Every structure is written in C-alpha cells, then in structure tokens.
Amino acid sequence: MKSRKKIKLLSLVVTSAMLLAACSDNDTDPVQPVPVPTPTSVDVTYEVTVTNLTNAQPLSPLGVIIHDEGHLWTIGETASLALETMAEGGDNSQLLALPVGLANASGMAPIGPGNSDTVSITIQDRVDSYISVATMLVNTNDAFTGLDKYNLAELAVGDSQTWRFAALDAGTEENSEAMSTIPGPADGGEGFNANREARNIVTYHAGVVTNADGLDTSVLDASHKFDNPVIRLTVTRIE
Amino acid sequence: MKSQFKKVLPLALSATFMAPLTQAADLDITIQNLTSGMSFTPILAVAHTPDASLFEVGEAASAELQAMAEGGSLDGLASIGATINADALANPAGGLLLPGMSTTGDLMTADGNTVLSVVAMILPTNDGFIGLDNWTIPTEAGTYTVYVNAYDAGTEANDEIRGGGAPGTPGMPVPPPLADAIGENGSGVTTTSNNMTVHIHPGNIGDADQAAGVSDVQNTVHRWLNPVAKVTIVVN
Numbered sequence: 385m386k387s388r389k390k391i392k393l394l395s396l397v398v399t400s401a402m403l404l405a406a407c408s409d410n411d412t413d414p415v416q417p418v419p420v421p422t423p424t425s426v427d428v429t430y431e432v433t434v435t436n437l438t439n440a441q442p443l444s445p446l447g448v449i450i451h452d453e454g455h456l457w458t459i460g461e462t463a464s465l466a467l468e469t470m471a472e473g474g475d476n477s478q479l480l481a482l483p484v485g486l487a488n489a490s491g492m493a494p495i496g497p498g499n500s501d502t503v504s505i506t507i508q509d510r511v512d513s514y515i516s517v518a519t520m521l522v523n524t525n526d527a528f529t530g531l532d533k534y535n536l537a538e539l540a541v542g543d544s545q546t547w548r549f550a551a552l553d554a555g556t557e558e559n560s561e562a563m564s565t566i567p568g569p570a571d572g573g574e575g576f577n578a579n580r581e582a583r584n585i586v587t588y589h590a591g592v593v594t595n596a597d598g599l600d601t602s603v604l605d606a607s608h609k610f611d612n613p614v615i616r617l618t619v620t621r622i623e
Numbered sequence: 624m625k626s627q628f629k630k631v632l633p634l635a636l637s638a639t640f641m642a643p644l645t646q647a648a649d650l651d652i653t654i655q656n657l658t659s660g661m662s663f664t665p666i667l668a669v670a671h672t673p674d675a676s677l678f679e680v681g682e683a684a685s686a687e688l689q690a691m692a693e694g695g696s697l698d699g700l701a702s703i704g705a706t707i708n709a710d711a712l713a714n715p716a717g718g719l720l721l722p723g724m725s726t727t728g729d730l731m732t733a734d735g736n737t738v739l740s741v742v743a744m745i746l747p748t749n750d751g752f753i754g755l756d757n758w759t760i761p762t763e764a765g766t767y768t769v770y771v772n773a774y775d776a777g778t779e780a781n782d783e784i785r786g787g788g789a790p791g792t793p794g795m796p797v798p799p800p801l802a803d804a805i806g807e808n809g810s811g812v813t814t815t816s817n818n819m820t821v822h823i824h825p826g827n828i829g830d831a832d833q834a835a836g837v838s839d840v841q842n843t844v845h846r847w848l849n850p851v852a853k854v855t856i857v858v859n
Contacts, residue, residue, distance in 0.1 A: 460723035587659040590846040
C-alpha cells in the first residue's frame, strides 16, 4: 500500500513539475504539499468486574495486566515471586510491574464478601493480546483466584465473557491458619514471607479447616469457610 | 490393544464414509491432579458404547468399581472393558499421580465407542474416586477440557484410618509413598456409611493429631474442594 502511494505521489510531483515547467509564467503553485498522515493511536479499553461470592473472605485489590507472553501461574508449577507476594499478602504491585505487561491496572480497594469491583484497563492499537487477573482471599495463608491468560481477540467492542473461578493455592506457605500468619482482618498477621514454602507448586485450594472444624490452632472460624466457585469475573470490551 | 487396533482400522476407514457420528478416533488424554494434597491411584480411561457405564450416581457401585474405589485395583473394570470391546488406557502415570502432576496417554477408539469414562481412587480416602462418566467424545478435531469431581463409592464407611484396600476391609490402604504423611492410631471418624450409592464425596474431616485423634489424615493437607482433576482430550 505505502509503496504504491509513494509511486503515485512521485508521478504527481513529476507531472506538476512538468506543468510548472510548461507554464513558467504561472506564479500560483498548484501543488499542495501532501500531508504525511500521522498515525493516531486507538484506545482499546476493557472493564474487568469481579464479584466476591464467598461468605467472609475479602479479596485483595484486583491486579489486572494485558500481556502477550507468559502466564501469571500454571497449575503444577512453582509460583513466581510476584505471584507469591500477591497470594500471601494481597500486594499486587509486582504482578503489575511484570516485564511482560503491556498495560496494567489495579483495583482501588479490597472487595468485601458479596461486593463487586470494576477495573478499567486500556491499551493502544492491540486487540489480540491476553488479559490476566489475580486477587487474594485475604483470610487465608496463600489462597488466590483469578483469570490466567484469556485471549482478548475473542472480544469485539461490546462483547463480554463471564466465568466463575475456584480458589487456588500458591503452595508457597503452609496452610497452618495459625495466629499472625494470615494478613486479612481475621488475624492481621504477616503477609508475604519468602520462606515457609509448602508444596511449592500452584494447585487448587483444599479450603480452610478453621477452629470450628477441628483445627484448634486456627485463627479462622466457621464464617471463613468457602467452597468453589469463589468469584464471578466478567471481562467486557467497551471501546 | 495393538491387535484390537489392527482389527478396528478397516472399520474406521469405512466409518469415515458411512457413519461419521460413530467413527473411530485418535485421542490424546491428559489427566491432571488439581488437588493440593491428594494422590490418585492408577488411572483408567476407557472409551466405550453409550449404553455401558462404569458408575451411575445414585446407584450402588458394582463390585468392580468398589475394588477400584477402595483399593485402586483396575483389574475388575479392565476385564469388564474387554468383554464390551471398550478401548482402554490403563495406568498412564505408572503408579500414583501426585498433587499438581499430569499424565498423558494415547487412546485409539473403535467404531461405536463414542463416550469416554475416567476413574481413579483418591488417596488418602476410604472409597473416594475421581469420576468422568460417559462424556461424549466430540467428532470434531480439537482440544477439549473437562473438570472432574470427587465421588464416594458408598461402599465403605469413611473412618479415615489406616486399614486395607481389599473390598470389605475397613480403613484406607496406605501405599509406601504416603506412609509418612498419614498418621496412626486414629479412633475412626465413623463406622457407618449413610449413602450406599455413588455420590459426590463429602470430603475428608482429618485432624491435627498424627499419633491419635479420630482420623489418620491431616486436616490441613488431605482435604479438597471440587473439582479435583482436569481432563484434557485432544481429538486428532
């Protein structure tokens, strides 16, 4: 396309040069400078809405990235440090800063049980990248959930896709439920700690035991139990 | 298997012209253990006719299913499979499939074997198993994913203490790889089985005492929520 345009332009210039040469007495230049079209970026925006389906597990602020390469996690493989940091302490900053990220966005606040939050994320000129979302169930040791690498090419403007997701276990912390190991309001304990690795692979989560169900050392009570699914997640392309 | 495949091949070729809905298929089947702390005994994946079934929710388990669910034995189910001309992929993991791990095998299905079933015992449990029941094999080439739940065969009380895997023997079989992770001297969670039919497993109770208590399973490790397995089927 471009080269054809160039040739066309060139022949125009040549013709007008000839015209000019032919009518040298004409002092008004008929040749208008052809403006080079400046490429304008087109915003492509998605909204991610997450509803917390649990009884008493607040979710940490949503971490959302658009990327081409990589996964936020893979079942059966070891969690990245960025995922571990999010899954143990609810801190999504390292996930948002991943080098593979082409765009990122964060929720403004935790999402309480029964509540929803919507995060917008915008990228320029790309409609075929992938989106991933992660959030921690904060009244646990290292439970998290989210969407890993959904192909945005599936969505035209106005389209949306909805899923319900299960709770996952980062495998980076023993599920002791012990005092001072859980960052959520049930405990106010420690979040991320690079040590304490458990099985050290990401799996589905087995749920919490709680002190109401035979784990006397648990700071959790019956209200903190959950079953799958734990969230409903919708991605909508709005422009 | 191989001789069966040779016999089936001419049928398969004619099927592509005559009966596309019942044609033979070349499948790659991957089973992943999604749980954080449970293991699967040898897995059996079988393609068979839709009128057959390895188990039915709400009905009593067959003796062959019971042997699989209580002790991990595939012998009974495999011999049933042979008599109904099912195509079987047995024990692709070559033993236990540990938490988070995957195993893959090929399954060539004969003409008419249009549904897929997958079973394996879940350890440590008394009679828990993963179950995919008569999933219709798509005729269109592609990759398909199915999430599988944990069932209780309803054939043994879930006492959660060490015992044996033979049908009728109480307690859980404890193969050597799991010996260290499973406690001992539990008094037993229960002695009765309320629902004697195949049903969704209510889950383990467990306890925090490895040397006593009611259960020999660890309550922070040997539990699960559904789904427990992911089955990925590539139709070639």
